[in-house]
Amino acid sequence: DSGVTQTPKHLITATGQRVTLRCSPRSGDLSVYWYQQSLDQGLQFLIQYYNGEERAKGNILERFSAQQFPDLHSELNLSSLELGDSALYFCASSVDQRNSPLHFGNGTRLTVT
């Protein structure tokens, strides 16, 4: 158990809809990262937060947004969903914003129909 909690585990929704994925980092970790993993694909970095502030952005679509709250949990919002957004979304946390190993949650599997 990595200590990172992601909810929900599975999400099935229709095109055009909006969903929110939630992540609670490991106790003591201040950084939260979001990754997208499509079938048989690598880990595509979306965004990183550190102690409530955005630190780095990857290939995150404008339809996607995220935030980290004062209690350090994070949410990833995906809107105007398309079939191609179907993927496994991982949240990871680390103790700081530089060089520390990432601890991944079990992921949220999103299916857009």
Added chain:
Amino acid sequence: GQQVMQIPQYQHVQEGEDFTTYCNSSTTLSNIQWYKQRPGGHPVFLIQLVKSGEVKKQKRLTFQFGEAKKNSSLHITATQTTDVGTYFCAGINDYKLSFGAGTTVTVRA
């Protein structure tokens, strides 16, 4: 921007054999991390290499960081079925973490 390339993309190994997966960066890295993702699972941190030429071992796994800190390798000896999964390297430069595409390992019993 920084890119981390991993080869091979797929590795099919006979149980008991050795294999190596390689990670190459277009820029000098401050350090490199390796992760393993079992089928249906999430990536799990294996190890971090920081020093030029560093070599670290974890049982049958040997990790190496190149002298120029632009490449790394993971060598597994006497492959077992428990080694099945995808191995990712992640290079860090200027506090930015970049994952390679991973090497997916299958094992023939």
